[in-house]
Amino acid sequence: xxxxxxxxxxxxxxxxxxxxxxxxxxxxxxxxxxxxxxxxxxxxxxxxxxxxxxxxxxxxxxxxxxxxxxxxxxxxxxxxxxxxxxxxxxxxxxxxxxxxxxxxxxxxxxxxxxxxxxxxxxxxxxxxxxxxxxxxxxxxxxxxxxxxxxxxxxxxxxxxxxxxxxxxxxxxxxxxxxxxxxxxxxxxxxxxxxxxxxxxxxxxxxxxxxxxxxxxxxxxxxxxxxxxxxxxxxxxxxxxxxxxxxxxxxxxxxxxxxxxxxxxxxxxxxxxxxxxxxxxxxxxxxxxxxxxxxxxxxxxxxxxxxxxxxxxxxxxxxxxxxxxxxxxxxxxxxxxxxxxxxxxxxxxxxxxxxxxxxxxxxxxxxxxxxxxxxxxxxxxxxxxxxxxxxxxxxxxxxxxxxxxxxxxxxxxx
Amino acid sequence: xxxxxxxxxxxxxxxxxxxxxxxxxxxxxxxxxxxxxxxxxxxxxxxxxxxxxxxxxxxxxxxxxxxxxxxxxxxxxxxxxxxxxxxx
Numbered sequence: 499x500x501x502x503x504x505x506x507x508x509x510x511x512x513x514x515x516x517x518x519x520x521x522x523x524x525x526x527x528x529x530x531x532x533x534x535x536x537x538x539x540x541x542x543x544x545x546x547x548x549x550x551x552x553x554x555x556x557x558x559x560x561x562x563x564x565x566x567x568x569x570x571x572x573x574x575x576x577x578x579x580x581x582x583x584x585x586x587x588x589x590x591x592x593x594x595x596x597x598x599x600x601x602x603x604x605x606x607x608x609x610x611x612x613x614x615x616x617x618x619x620x621x622x623x624x625x626x627x628x629x630x631x632x633x634x635x636x637x638x639x640x641x642x643x644x645x646x647x648x649x650x651x652x653x654x655x656x657x658x659x660x661x662x663x664x665x666x667x668x669x670x671x672x673x674x675x676x677x678x679x680x681x682x683x684x685x686x687x688x689x690x691x692x693x694x695x696x697x698x699x700x701x702x703x704x705x706x707x708x709x710x711x712x713x714x715x716x717x718x719x720x721x722x723x724x725x726x727x728x729x730x731x732x733x734x735x736x737x738x739x740x741x742x743x744x745x746x747x748x749x750x751x752x753x754x755x756x757x758x759x760x761x762x763x764x765x766x767x768x769x770x771x772x773x774x775x776x777x778x779x780x781x782x783x784x785x786x787x788x789x790x791x792x793x794x795x796x797x798x799x800x801x802x803x804x805x806x807x808x809x810x811x812x813x814x815x816x817x818x819x820x821x822x823x824x825x826x827x828x829x830x831x832x833x834x835x836x837x838x839x840x841x842x843x844x845x846x847x848x849x850x851x852x853x854x855x856x857x858x859x860x861x862x863x864x865x866x867x868x869x870x871x872x873x874x875x876x877x878x879x880x881x882x883x884x885x886x887x888x889x890x891x892x893x894x895x896x897x898x899x900x901x902x903x904x905x906x907x908x909x910x911x
Numbered sequence: 912x913x914x915x916x917x918x919x920x921x922x923x924x925x926x927x928x929x930x931x932x933x934x935x936x937x938x939x940x941x942x943x944x945x946x947x948x949x950x951x952x953x954x955x956x957x958x959x960x961x962x963x964x965x966x967x968x969x970x971x972x973x974x975x976x977x978x979x980x981x982x983x984x985x986x987x988x989x990x991x992x993x994x995x996x997x998x999x
Binding site for chain 2: 553688706
């Protein structure tokens, strides 16, 4: 069987680092695609809800649709078996918290990566915050609440519940999503202006891409990633948490708190040795045929895929000449992003995934229920978070008062 | 006709300049929308934005939705959007 065996069972003369390199290259490409098409899910949701502008949302739906059709073909013929997550109340609650967090930061789990790479310092704080939120979850919520709640639920695919073959549901849902993406294009308010120039469908590194171009590239990347990752959906929040936890561990270890062996980070004990998510290469010791001796390198690759995305976005924004270090004018904003990031990271951990793992890949890869449940929490969360944004901007950051930024004459620079 | 009006707007001195540079989604668009709503009809506002999606898509979207003429110009690493609030 191909599933759970291909990469991790490559012959031992192929160095495991080659597997890590594959994911690093994919991560850089992912960063480039996100940055060029400015594919931010928060922007998609917020702009549709606040300004009735589905500019990015049309791309999101096209990405979901194309990917759903392709993945259902692979699932149908047994080439890939997507790993289905459990879903329950925690998906809804986590989705709400996630929505509040991303609205506070104006960028989702994947959006923060390319923003960070293009120089937005506030999103660096979001990335750190998300990791801290994940750690708080791991230490205080996982064992106490999450694990029993997850154990009490089942993983449900929509096609399974409907008694359909995966391909049938993939074509129905994917087809509807593609139609919706095309239909949304009619509602772009900016098209009413005569001088508006719609972005071109291009993959040029020098120009911003049309969201449809980003959608096609992301769909292809998702299919490649999930196939190589042996059915695992693209995860942003877990690698984000691992990256920050790895750094935080240098501080907490001298004080007696070793995250490597704390709950959630540990995945089990094999031959008396604790296997931790923070030391993925230990997994290489699994040598029985089903898992393969390169399993640790696959796990490390899936982790590094996310931080390297920031580098991809940096490269791409540099090539396009759009990179600029952007520090928010008010230092309190950095704290706002840190807190927003923490709520986002905690929420994603509770929901078992972020906007990619719990939401988009649910429609695009697994064809399961989690995306719909996540939506029930997500959209009220985004709405509430945006109101918080407005409230704080009015009262603390001085919008509405004669702000010093409002000047009579344009500055010369 | 439309082109003439836009050319005229381009050369109009703005009544106010609103600087949202340094802000990221959703603030440039949210703030601009509020500012425009509170501004008296007939005024011209110049908005300075350095957040690409807000400058190229969202704020033009807000203007077009209300049928307010606008001019978008790229200046170095930021954009100037001049909007004339022609109606409520």
